[in-house]
Amino acid sequence: MTRCLVVVHHPRSDALTRSAFERVTRGLAAAGHEMRVIDLDAEEFDPRLTAHEHTQHFGSPADRPDLIEHVAALQWAERIVLVYPTWFSGQPARLKGWFDRVWMHDVAFHFPDGATRIYAKLRNVKRIDVVTSHGSSRLVNFVQGNGGRLIVFRTLRLMCHPLCRTSFTALYDVDRLSQGDFEAWLGQVEQRFSR
Amino acid sequence: MHALVVHAHPVAGSYSHALRDAVVAGLSRAGHEIEIIDLYGIDYRPWMTSDEHRDYDTIGADHPDPDVSRHIELMAWADVLVLVYPTWWSGFPAIMKGWLDRTMLPGVAFRLDERTNKVKGSLELRHLVGVTTYGSPRWYLYFVGDAGRRTVTRTLRMICGRSTKTTFLGLHKLDGRTEAERSAFLAEVESTFANLDSVSVSTNKASTQ
Numbered sequence: 001m002t003r004c005l006v007v008v009h010h011p012r013s014d015a016l017t018r019s020a021f022e023r024v025t026r027g028l029a030a031a032g033h034e035m036r037v038i039d040l041d042a043e044e045f046d047p048r049l050t051a052h053e054h055t056q057h058f059g060s061p062a063d064r065p066d067l068i069e070h071v072a073a074l075q076w077a078e079r080i081v082l083v084y085p086t087w088f089s090g091q092p093a094r095l096k097g098w099f100d101r102v103w104m105h106d107v108a109f110h111f112p113d114g115a116t117r118i119y120a121k122l123r124n125v126k127r128i129d130v131v132t133s134h135g136s137s138r139l140v141n142f143v144q145g146n147g148g149r150l151i152v153f154r155t156l157r158l159m160c161h162p163l164c165r166t167s168f169t170a171l172y173d174v175d176r177l178s179q180g181d182f183e184a185w186l187g188q189v190e191q192r193f194s195r
Numbered sequence: 196m197h198a199l200v201v202h203a204h205p206v207a208g209s210y211s212h213a214l215r216d217a218v219v220a221g222l223s224r225a226g227h228e229i230e231i232i233d234l235y236g237i238d239y240r241p242w243m244t245s246d247e248h249r250d251y252d253t254i255g256a257d258h259p260d261p262d263v264s265r266h267i268e269l270m271a272w273a274d275v276l277v278l279v280y281p282t283w284w285s286g287f288p289a290i291m292k293g294w295l296d297r298t299m300l301p302g303v304a305f306r307l308d309e310r311t312n313k314v315k316g317s318l319e320l321r322h323l324v325g326v327t328t329y330g331s332p333r334w335y336l337y338f339v340g341d342a343g344r345r346t347v348t349r350t351l352r353m354i355c356g357r358s359t360k361t362t363f364l365g366l367h368k369l370d371g372r373t374e375a376e377r378s379a380f381l382a383e384v385e386s387t388f389a390n391l392d393s394v395s396v397s398t399n400k401a402s403t404q
Contacts (some may be wrong), residue, residue, distance in 0.1 A: 011244055011248045013245070048235070049288065051205040052205045054204075054205045087295075088295045088299065088346060088351075092242070093290065094242045096288075100283050130224070136313075144349045145349050145350075146343030147346050147350070150342045155284050156284065164261065176311075179240065
């Protein structure tokens with residue numbers, strides 16, 4: 001039994017991303033995992049890092065009362081599951097801003113006095129899963145450099161446990177697929193998360 | 196030429212603002228016309244609404260958000276697009292990422308081929324330029340992959356025309372820099388923009404300082 005934090009973003013309730021999110025949670029529940037969900041749209045999360053947050057970059061999460069539940073969820077999680085559409089080869093603004101604002105000093109990393117670099121602090125996170133859909137093909141995403149995937153699996157992962165594992169469940173070419181293709185993929189998603 | 200400078204930084208008086216000023220100084224020295232979009236200054240909303248997403252294929256023709264419709268007009272006007280931003284978690288700040296998501300619409304930046312449903316780029320730019328700062332040293336960015344830079348030099352570049360020149364200027368390890376090093380990078384940025392016309396090939400470099 002693992003403590004799983006599922007973060008989902010898509011502006012539309014009828015989107016494929018939302019169906020994938022339902023399958024992820026169903027799978028995790030079936031496998032008996034503990035779960036917390038952050039639905040960035042339901043809570044109208046503002047992704048814009050503020051001037052105060054920037055000037056207090058090395059401040060404490062105690063200064064950010066509006067983010068306290070997000071911070072607590074991040075510190076609680078052993079596994080993070082991100083469910084989002086890939087736009088312009090990366091996370092949509094709302095999810096990118098969740099990284100910008102919540103993965104803050106003294107939560108995701110720390111910067112001791114006199115240090116010359118930051119140190120990872122989310123050692124509780126031992127697994128990160130990404131579930132995403134792309135309008136373009138796998139080849140186009142390869143040429144574009146898979147920026148969104150790099151941000152999660154390299155940059156953010158480096159703040160987690162050194163042996164943190166990753167998984168990437170992606171659907172490409174969504175504009176050219178049929179309902180049957182979607183169903184098949186959603187089935188794979190549920191199966192993967194119910195293990 | 197017509198230059199559109201898009202800038203994202205929350206703190207007035209930041210080094211990023213000085214970079215923006217250097218870009219503008221260089222461009223005006225060369226006699227270009229300049230428009231600036233200060234995303235934090237106009238309190239830009241970077242997330243798409245449900246309606247915007249539903250109407251995604253056609254909304255660019257008559258966008259209900261006056262900010263976005265103005266930015267679409269500016270994109271049609273611009274020959275040069277400059278993105279000035281700090282790199283956070285190796286990518287764009289959310290407000291800048293959302294500017295791409297909401298402005299680079301079908302009919303504005305690309306169209307979908309009716310037969311194959313594939314994206315055909317339609318950004319008619321002569322120059323596409325990214326100017327950024329990083330907290331991390333250069334080797335670290337090589338290791339993590341520099342997603343923000345890829346978004347400019349690959350993802351955006353792919354929807355531009357054949358003749359678009361791409362330039363990318365970045366200053367690594369910003370916090371460890373002396374005043375002299377910071378000023379030198381500002382001067383490098385200004386001179387790059389004052390001499391844009393002489394850029395004949397794409398340069399995709401980080402500052403060598």
